[in-house]
Amino acid sequence: MKALIDEWKHMISGKTVFILLLAPIIVSVVFGYVFKNNQINEAPVAIIDQDHSSYSSQLINKLDASQYVNVKSVYENNVDPNMLLYNEKYFAVIYLPSGMEANRMQGKQSNIGFYVDNTVSQATGNLRTGVTEVITAENATLAAGSLKASGLTDGQISGMTSNMVVQQRLLYNPTNSTMMSSVLGFVNTVMLSLIAGAALSIIPRLRVEGRLQEEMQNPMGILLRVLPYALVGCISFFLSIGLLKQVGGLRFEAGMLQMLIPFMLYTTTLSLFAMVIGWTAPNPDKASGRIMLLMMPSFLLSGAQLPVAMxxxxxxxxxxxxxxxxxxxxxxxxxFRGGELRYFIPELGGILILMSVFAAIIFILMVIEKRKLSKMEAKEAEVPVPQQQTLAHS
Known part of the structure; x- marks a missing residue:
């Protein structure tokens, strides 16, 4: 009983009570808000209309009217579906072949292409259901009985009632392999914690060693300190993906030389971001505790756990x-999708801008740190003056 009372006094003397009470509430609110959209009802799709007919326009409008489909773009010319799916602007591409309206009038089948990006399978389940519902409704518009009475053969009736057949292709991850989702997400989370954890402690370590003021005389030198961690992290990514391909059968289409640029940009940007977060920490131990400020948002909001569109x-x-x-x-x-680096100019620009922003913040933090150190030196210089005057009078 004495031990229990002693432990209770220890607990209420600090912040433990508030943490135990508030943390579950905050986590519940955050997770409840993040995961409130458990499905996508308006998945963006692109349609390649090769028929250019009145009926193809009607069908596009019916697809767009589905609660699960958002026809974002219609292309009149033939386009490689992969080109439209590389950048995650669309979740699927629907291909309407030429002669579709004529085939419907003649009771012939038309094969509609339905290219689905299955790397984000959580986001495409309802989309596939919506497209199937629309096509099924179109095929059922004519009654089989009245067609039979008109003298049509069974083959013609089948063509009229099942005039369009959706040929669905699950692209990039047709087997729903967890290697491309959960496993790679976990690997990236671990890598993030290792790279960011190392970069977090750079400035606090220099501060403890008394070298920060000297190092800030060369601002670029401060930024360059993240490169060793970025380079080792980049190499680690290559090794991890290679092992996942060999051991786990990971489907990875990009050439390693092409991935070098985005990998290096990512690890460098991540290291700079970690340096910003850890800048004000008084020592490395305090800085390491800030890793959750980076890990938790990254885990929830980056697409590692669920598609960003959700x-x-x-x-x-x-x-x-x-x-x-x-x-x-x-x-x-x-x-996963096999796109070449030239298709990702907007993404390259985005991460370069982000890197520049973090670098600018670090320069601002250096200016603030220099002013703080100058004020401290000025105060220290003023202290001996009164003491010297007192000795002179005595």
């Missing part, structure tokens, strides 16, 4: 501040 709008915007969000864009677009 997040609330404001959180999608916040997610673009996280380097891991851009990393997954390259990883999925180039590694």
């Amino acid at each position: 997040l609330p709008g404001p959180l999608q915007v916040v997610g673009h501040i996280l380097p891991l969000t851009w990393h997954f864009k390259f990883l999925r677009g180039m590694g």
Whole structure:
């Protein structure tokens, strides 16, 4: 009983009570808000209309009217579906072949292409259901009985009632392999903690060693300190993916030389972000505790746990501040979908802007740190003056 009372006094003497009470509430609110959209009802799709007919326009409108489908773009010319799926602008591409209206009038089948990006399978389940419902409804518009009475053969009736057949292809991850989702997400989370954890302690370590003021005389030198961690992290990514391909059968289409640029940009940007977070920590031990400020948002908002499109709008915007969000864009677009680096100029520009912002923040923090140190030196210089005057009078 005495031990129990002693432990209770120890607990209420600090912040433990508030942490135990508030942390579950905060986590419940955050997770409840993040995962409130458990499905996507308006999945963006592109349609390649090769028929250019009145009926193809009607069918496009019916698809767009589905609660699960958002026809974002219609292309009149033939386009490679992969080109439209590389950058995650669309979740699927629907291909309407030429002669579709004529085939419907003649009772012939038309094969509609339905190219689904299955690297984000959580986001495409309802989309596939919606497209199937629309096509099924179109095929059932004519009654089989009245067609039979008109003298049509069974083959013609089948063509009229099942005039369109959706040929669905699950692209990039047809087997729903967890290697491309959970496993790679876990690997990236571990890598993030290792790289960011090392970069977090750079400035606090220099501060403890008394070298920070001297090092800040060369601002670029401060920034360059993240490169060793970025380079080792980049190498580690290559090794991890190689092992996952050999041991786990990971499907990874991008060439390693092409992935070198986005990998290095990611690890460098991540290291700079970690340096910003750890800058004000008084020592490395205090800095290491801040890793959760980076890990938790990255885990929730970058696409590691669920597709970014399923997040609330404001959180999608916040997610673009996280380097891991851009990393997954390259990883999925180039590694999983096989897109070449030239297709990702906007993403390269985005992560370069993010890197520049973090570098600018570090320069601002250096200016603030220099002013703080100058004030401290000025105060220290003023202290001996009164003491010297007192000795002279005595």
